[in-house]
Amino acid sequence: MLQISDLHATVADKPILKGLSLTINAGEVHAIMGPNGAGKSTLGYTLGGRPGYEVTGGSAMLEGADLLEMEPHERAAAGLFLGFQYPVEIPGVSNLQFLREALNAQRKGRGEAPLSGGEFLKIAREKSALLKMDMEMLKRPVNVGFSGGEKKRAEMVQMGILDPKLAILDETDSGLDIDALRICGEGINAIMRRPDKAVLLITHYQRLLDYVKPDFVHVLAGGRIVKSGGPELAHELEERGYEAVEGAAA
Amino acid sequence: MSEQSVPEAEVVEIRDQAARDAAARVAEYEHGWSSDIEQEYGPKGLSEDTVRYISAKKDEPEWMLEWRLKAYRHWLTMPMPDWAKLNIPPIDYQAAYYWAAPKTKDGPKSLDEVDPEILRVYEKLGIPLEEQKVLAGVEGARKVAVDAVFDSVSVATTFRKELEAAGVIFRSISEAIREYPELVRKWLGKVVPMGDNYFSALNCAVFSDGTFVYVPEGVRCPMELSTYFRINAENTGQFERTLIVCDKGAYVSYLEGCTAPQRDENQLHAAVVELVALDDAEIKYSTVQNWYPGDAQGKGGIYNFVTKRALCQGKRSKVSWTQVETGSAITWKYPSCVLNGEDSVGEFYSVAVTNNHQQADTGTKMIHNGKGSRSTIVSKGISAGKSQNTYRGLVRVAAQAEGVRNFTQCDSLLLGKDCGAHTVPYIEVRNPSATIEHEATTSKISDDQLFYAMQRGLDQEASVALIVNGFAKEVLQQLPMEFAVEAQKLLGISLEGSVG
Numbered sequence: 001m002l003q004i005s006d007l008h009a010t011v012a013d014k015p016i017l018k019g020l021s022l023t024i025n026a027g028e029v030h031a032i033m034g035p036n037g038a039g040k041s042t043l044g045y046t047l048g049g050r051p052g053y054e055v056t057g058g059s060a061m062l063e064g065a066d067l068l069e070m071e072p073h074e075r076a077a078a079g080l081f082l083g084f085q086y087p088v089e090i091p092g093v094s095n096l097q098f099l100r101e102a103l104n105a106q107r108k109g110r111g112e113a114p115l116s117g118g119e120f121l122k123i124a125r126e127k128s129a130l131l132k133m134d135m136e137m138l139k140r141p142v143n144v145g146f147s148g149g150e151k152k153r154a155e156m157v158q159m160g161i162l163d164p165k166l167a168i169l170d171e172t173d174s175g176l177d178i179d180a181l182r183i184c185g186e187g188i189n190a191i192m193r194r195p196d197k198a199v200l201l202i203t204h205y206q207r208l209l210d211y212v213k214p215d216f217v218h219v220l221a222g223g224r225i226v227k228s229g230g231p232e233l234a235h236e237l238e239e240r241g242y243e244a245v246e247g248a249a250a
Numbered sequence: 251m252s253e254q255s256v257p258e259a260e261v262v263e264i265r266d267q268a269a270r271d272a273a274a275r276v277a278e279y280e281h282g283w284s285s286d287i288e289q290e291y292g293p294k295g296l297s298e299d300t301v302r303y304i305s306a307k308k309d310e311p312e313w314m315l316e317w318r319l320k321a322y323r324h325w326l327t328m329p330m331p332d333w334a335k336l337n338i339p340p341i342d343y344q345a346a347y348y349w350a351a352p353k354t355k356d357g358p359k360s361l362d363e364v365d366p367e368i369l370r371v372y373e374k375l376g377i378p379l380e381e382q383k384v385l386a387g388v389e390g391a392r393k394v395a396v397d398a399v400f401d402s403v404s405v406a407t408t409f410r411k412e413l414e415a416a417g418v419i420f421r422s423i424s425e426a427i428r429e430y431p432e433l434v435r436k437w438l439g440k441v442v443p444m445g446d447n448y449f450s451a452l453n454c455a456v457f458s459d460g461t462f463v464y465v466p467e468g469v470r471c472p473m474e475l476s477t478y479f480r481i482n483a484e485n486t487g488q489f490e491r492t493l494i495v496c497d498k499g500a501y502v503s504y505l506e507g508c509t510a511p512q513r514d515e516n517q518l519h520a521a522v523v524e525l526v527a528l529d530d531a532e533i534k535y536s537t538v539q540n541w542y543p544g545d546a547q548g549k550g551g552i553y554n555f556v557t558k559r560a561l562c563q564g565k566r567s568k569v570s571w572t573q574v575e576t577g578s579a580i581t582w583k584y585p586s587c588v589l590n591g592e593d594s595v596g597e598f599y600s601v602a603v604t605n606n607h608q609q610a611d612t613g614t615k616m617i618h619n620g621k622g623s624r625s626t627i628v629s630k631g632i633s634a635g636k637s638q639n640t641y642r643g644l645v646r647v648a649a650q651a652e653g654v655r656n657f658t659q660c661d662s663l664l665l666g667k668d669c670g671a672h673t674v675p676y677i678e679v680r681n682p683s684a685t686i687e688h689e690a691t692t693s694k695i696s697d698d699q700l701f702y703a704m705q706r707g708l709d710q711e712a713s714v715a716l717i718v719n720g721f722a723k724e725v726l727q728q729l730p731m732e733f734a735v736e737a738q739k740l741l742g743i744s745l746e747g748s749v750g
Contacts, residue, residue: 050701076707088702092720098706101716106707141720162706 001026001198002166007058009046016042018223019058024166024198031201031209031234034220035242040202041085043220044170048082049075062166076102077109079165081158083172087151090142095154096124098142099161106162127160131187148175156187167192168200173208185211206238219245292349298322300348301455307349308424311431321444321454328448334582334611335640335672338553341518348456348489416472418502419464423491426462433464437495441524441561441588449520449582450557453489457522460491465500465531474503474730490521496531498564505733507538519578521556529564529591536729537585538737540577540744548607548636551579558585559615562594562623570597571614572728574737576744579608584642586615589623596625599725601737603718603744604637604669613643613674618654618684627658630722632741633669634748640672649680660690663721665714665748693721715742 002024009017016039024030034040046053047060049072060067062078070078090098104114115123128135131153143151152172159167169188173181189212192199201212209217209231217233218225219242227233227245237245292303301322305315330338361369413420419430426434444454465471496502506523519541525533535558544551554577560569571585587596598614616625625645633639639662647654662671673690695717703713718741719726726734 045701048701048705050705051697071709072701072704073707073709073713076705082705084702086698088696088698090699090703090717090720092723093716098703098716101712102703102706102708105709105712109707158706 001028001063002200003059003061004047005059007043007046007060008056009042010054010056011042011052015056016223017046020220020224021058022218022225024200026165026198027195028215029193029199029201029212030216030218031203031214032218032220032225033203033234033237033242038220039223040220041170044082044168044202047075047168048072048080073105074109076162076164077106081162081164081167083152083155083159083167083169085171085174087143087146087155089144091144093142094140095138095142095157096121099124099138099158103162123161124157127191128157130160130190131157132183133157149177149180152176152184153180153187156184156191160187160191163191165196166198166200168202170202171204172201173203173205181207182211184208188212206234209234292347294347295344296322296346296348296456304349304456304458308427310424310427313431313435314427317439317444318455321451322456324445325448325451325455328445328451331448334642335638335674336580336582336609336611338580341553346518349458412472416469417466418469418471419462420475421462423457423460423462423493426493430462430464433495434462434493437524437526438493439524441526441559442522442557447557449555450522453491453520453522453557457489457491460521461493463494463502463504465494465496465502467497468499469497470500471502474505488519490519490523492521492523493526494524494533494535495526496528496533496567498528499530500528501532503534503536503730505536505538505730507540517551517553519552519554519556521558523556523558523585525558525560525569527560527562527564527567527569527591527594530566531564532568532570533560534570535560535572535585536733537571537573537575538729538733538740539573539575539581540740542579543577543606543608544579546606546635548579551608552577553580554578554583555580556583558583560585560587560596562587562589562591562596562620564591564594565620566593566595567591568595568597570599570728572599572725573601573612574725574729574740575600575602575610575612576740578610581608581610581612583612584614586617586644587625588617588619589625590619591623592620593622593624594620595623597728598625598627598629598643599728600629601632601722601725601741602630602639602641603632603741604634604639605744605748606635606637608635608637610638611640611642613641615644616646616656618645618647618651618656621651622653623651624655625657627656627660628724629658629660630725631660631662631671632665632718632721632745633662633671634665634745636668638670638672640674642674642676644676644678645686646676646678647681647684647686651681652683654681654684654686656684656686658686658688660688661721662690662692663718664692664694665745711742711746714745714748715739718742718745 004020004022007017007020032040042053046055047067055068062080065078067075100120107114124138125135128138133153143154146154152175172184176184185208201208201214214231217229217231219227293300298319301318305318442450444451463475494504525535527533541552541554562569569587573585575581585598589596596616602610602612604610613629614627627643629641631639631641641660643658645656660673664671671692675688677686679686699717700713703716704710708716719738722741726737729737
């Protein structure tokens with residue numbers, strides 16, 4: 001599904017990613033953990049194509065297509081979804097309008113026919129129910145006046161509606177109370193735990209991984225993956241801290 | 251509803267036709283100046299002779315000529331206003347034509363000769379080919395397009411009959427001066443006196459044509475009125491004159507303008523619009539203005555110096571101005587309400603977009619003379635490129651006006667770092683019982699917003715359009731439905747290439 005090899009990226013001329021390699025196969029869930037400033041968010045933004053995140057070396061392929069050659073919206077149409085750590089407000093634009101336009105733009109990019117209003121609403125109802133989000137919320141402007149938890153749940157509804165192949169979820173668990181964490185976790189499983197999809201979770205904590213069980217866990221430090229393992233690695237990190245685990249790896 | 255009201259389905263169908271009225275009138279003018287065969291040119295430059303020539307051509311009564319001459323003589327004594335935050339190059343009034351300027355030889359012969367940039371915009375707006383030719387000023391295109399729009403004359407006739415059955419008078423102002431002189435004379439220049447300002451005086455002297463609407467007592471106009479179906483009458487644009495009178499308890503919604511960028515040989519546009527609302531009357535006046543803004547380097551473009559004012563004379567009368575201003579090199583425009591009636595209501599909803607080197611100084615005046623009068627002002631300015639965008643507004647409460655309320659909201663959105671947004675509110679309150687609220691914000695389209703929208707699948711253009719439309723939503727939702735959709739597209743197109 002996703003093949004990153006020897007990826008280098010700079011932000012404001014400062015090297016952040018320094019030779020990161022990672023392969024994710026269809027049907028897998030990977031978790032990336034690591035200390036602050038390790039480059040976790042940079043990885044997500046770089047793969048998403050955010051301006052200002054400059055790739056200086058290496059490659060990233062999504063299902064054989066060169067991600068780095070594409071515009072951000074083309075990457076979305078190719079099946080990449082980025083769950084934002086801080087979802088952005090768009091005043092005056094309802095979630096439904098935003099998502100319908102986005103979905104139809106993606107479909108157009110893939111050469112598919114646009115969805116009618118009715119077809120779209122059916123999907124929106126289904127996915128918001130999955131995340132236990134009232135449809136009324138989707139009629140409100142994108143993220144405006146939403147609590148931290150509501151924003152994260154809305155991100156998962158967006159993911160459900162856009163139906164990506166690969167979701168990179170950047171600290172989706174931050175700002176969530178226990179119930180919301182469970183709902184989001186179950187939502188991720190329902191939407192993405194499928195043989196033709198894959199997930200990359202970026203997180204600081206074990207707690208999201210209690211709901212979304214990763215197949216692989218990686219430690220990102222100094223712009224590279226310094227250690228990889230199974231789900232037990234997350235527990236080890238939680239118990240011993242990054243420094244000890246990193247030190248052992250080095 | 252009046253007794254002559256027609257079934258719902260028919261109204262809808264006719265409303266669709268309603269927008270085509272101007273084209274109908276153009277078709278009827280075949281004997282006149284719009285004919286290619288009998289083109290007549292007025293004298294070049296501005297003089298009493300020019301004024302007399304225009305009046306004679308229009309077969310006007312003596313009082314009308316006197317009125318024009320008085321305005322002209324007054325105009326001669328006036329200085330060009332310079333208080334707006336605009337940089338206006340000197341205008342040579344003696345180099346212009348005020349009546350049917352001779353066609354330039356270098357007009358496009360076919361669409362192939364039209365600026366591809368303009369054609370691309372037509373395409374995006376989904377304008378049919380024949381109409382594109384008319385808009386672009388392709389020679390000989392008009393007749394064809396009018397025929398294309400009107401597959402039969404009966405459509406226009408049905409439309410006109412419908413209005414007549416309701417008692418609504420909808421005429422070109424020239425026709426109205428001949429057919430309804432008392433009615434026109436009673437109100438013409440009463441809302442905007444000829445000496446009101448430099449450009450209104452100029453308009454009084456040389457206005458070429460325009461629209462007259464009278465809605466009689468208790469009548470709800472059965473359709474939305476429009477001067478255009480995109481195809482503007484070629485020569486009314488420059489000095490247009492509009493007078494709309496809504497009698498007691500009457501209602502009318504009037505749409506002015508055109509979303510497609512129009513070619514025009516005249517650089518200066520100085521229209522005057524006067525609205526009169528008597529007791530319990532309501533007028534909704536919507537404008538989409540997209541005159542040629544000049545090129546990306548700031549060369550060319552229309553100067554749009556318009557005076558629009560409404561007289562809310564009657565008790566509980568209401569006037570609502572909605573404008574979407576995206577065109578013109580320079581815009582100088584303040585649609586206003588004089589709220590004389592007790593409990594009268596004035597509203598102003600505006601989106602003004604400036605890009606490249608465009609300049610806009612626009613806003614409103616709400617003059618509260620009546621007790622309990624209320625006004626709402628919502629202004630959304632969007633600046634991009636090297637443009638300057640100013641909101642200028644006056645809220646005045648007279649000493650005798652008890653219990654006045656005003657709410658003003660001015661929001662500015664900046665795209666890029668070379669543009670400017672300015673807010674100049676004037677508040678003059680002479681009665682302590684008034685409640686005046688003013689809110690203002692300035693924001694930018696953030697990189698966060700752009701990337702967020704693009705990550706969800708929208709390209710940069712669509713992302714900017716979406717964010718800008720969200721910003722302007724409160725105003726856009728005031729527009730009649732068929733206009734709103736086009737206006738939304740237009741906002742996106744006007745800002746193309748302004749980010750990134």
